[in-house]
Amino acid sequence: MEKEIARVAEEIAELVGGDVDRDEIKEALEKYVRLGIDLPSARQVLLKKYGVKGVRGVGDEVELAELSGGEMSVNLLVKIVSVSKKVVRLSGGDEKEIAFGLMADRSGIRKFTAWEEFGLEEGGTYRIEGAYTKSYRGEVEVNLGNLCTVEPAPGELEDLDPSSLPRIGTPREVKIGEIVPKMGTVTVEGRVLSASEKTVTVSGAEKEIQEGVLGDETGVIRYTAWGSVRLREGGSYRIAGAYVRSWKGIPQLGIDERAEVTPLDREVDVKESTEGPTRKRISELLLKGEQYVEVTGCLIEVREGSGLLFRCPVCRRVLKESTCRVHGPQQGYPDLRVKAVVDDGYGAAQVVLNREITEKLLGMTPEEALEESERRGEVLWLEEEVRRKLQGRWFVMRGTAILDDFGPTLLPKEVEIVKGDVEEELKTLLEEIEGVVL
Structure with a gap:
């Protein structure tokens, strides 16, 4: 590792030029590595610090289909298929505008999230260095963070037609009656049997959600729609990328802005009896x-x-020897x-x-x-x-x-x-x- 650090330090010094202190660069690389940052990412940080742009990262470009999730620093050449913006609330409570959408290369299409402003435009081709990947609900996504550099690549992938490409990691298509816990992300078609609005508190912040029931000819399932996603009661939809949650073994669907929700021009058949058991x-x-x-x-x-048993008058837990395990001795009912x-x-x-x-x-x-x-x-x-x-x-x-x-x-x-x-x-x-x- 010491020889590799020395080699990368020398490379950075050559790219920066001038009277840059090579020992200072080497010490910075060693510090980043001790903190758990991989060498390619540390290299990108220092190049950005010294104002060097448009330099290829360590390692060749990889194709989107090769990504497995968990990569710390990868280089890509991609065309942006779609891009949208939204405001998210970070763990510290601050709000941040991010971009998200789909990117493609000759191997297929994947989701991406850009956590910084890179000026990405639909149809544009870009060379990306230092991206990282994560698996989210069973699907690998590309993330562009503050250690990443993005440069336009005009003339590249001009003949690429995203409409003919497969969506890598497309969620499994299932009938509602086939959904079981821990299935990950799925694609379903169903008709909304009921829908209502609700306010919930998540991480101290109030959020508006929609709760309802979705059905097809095999069964029904409860769903929760987050963010701006809303389904019309009585409407039929194809939902790609819904994620399966469960409550005490009972599967439920979560639908957020990462899912692709498409209204259908036909009515989905629903199981004859949805009210009875x-x-x-x-x-x-x-x-x-x-x-x-x-x-x-x-x-x-x-x-x-x-x-016959006796319950705590405060929490309804069963008393043992006239004592509630939460509220202590009680006169139970x-x-x-x-x-x-x-x-x-x-x-x-x-x-x-x-x-x-x-x-x-x-x-x-x-x-x-x-x-x-x-x-x-x-x-x-x-x-x-x-x-x-x-x-x-x-x-x-x-x-x-x-x-x-x-x-x-x-x-x-x-x-x-x-x-x-x-x-x-x-x-x-x-x-x-x-x-x-x-």
Whole structure:
């Protein structure tokens, strides 16, 4: 590295000319390298400091298709396909105007962001030195920062037709029903079923966003549109570059100004029923959660923590030995809950039944359960009562299914007991099986 630093220092001194101090240049390079700046970037900083322009950087120009993300300093020869400007808020709270758009070379097209004013014009060709790259939501983007030099390159790439070039790293095109968490950026077509405005606070600043539901023939998904992006309720769109987020395993779409939103001149077909729940086997919930799902299964286990419990009056957390883990000792209020496991023959899921559903299934209120517990002198009797009444019975459950590292959990809003004599049905089934075996 010492020999390389000496070589680059000598090169800079030759380019600067005059009575420049070679030892000073070498010391500056060594300082930058110690700070973690790569040598090509350090070279560019010093050339800029000494007012040297139009000099090629260390290393040959690379093509856009070769970029993998994480490059600290690359040289490019590109044509600007599109360029726009916007004001962004930096991490320190200051606002800054930046340029963003698409650039192309003979290998394809990529997104770029210019953090300084370089005078980029649509259709212009430029030689760029010292650009860096980042992977953003699965797509490599070129960044032009203050260590970068940009010079017009008239006569270069004159015959380049961007319309015939591929978009490098084009987001995967999927149907809405195929979207799962951690999918990265995607391209979807859908119709806006609902849309509303909302104000949120991000990093201490208020932002206006749009929230809504997008649908196609395979399903629906919630979306959030940021910045100036707005979708019209009832409109159909093609959205390239939307990013998949998730809330407790339930996928959602984020759409910002980096995405390409194109109105369609046709109406996207939407799944016939978007208001009712989607019927699912539990095995299907191992891939992603669902906002509104219907599952039919047998309650095979009632878990500890079911029955009568007491909640913190401040935050509603369950008290343990009359103590909230956040607010300390509390005089809790009574509540009812069932924690259980449901199996539909294809998979198993945890289920948590809220107070309203538990009241309905047990036929008592929290106050009545507390009164009976005081009469008996203990509360565990209700957990056994839950097992006696619910375990082994079949239920239809409708509500939200969330997903975490422990698997799916059902949070029903509605529960119905499956009518019929389950024991008799099992007896008949066993007789049929025995008949086949014999």
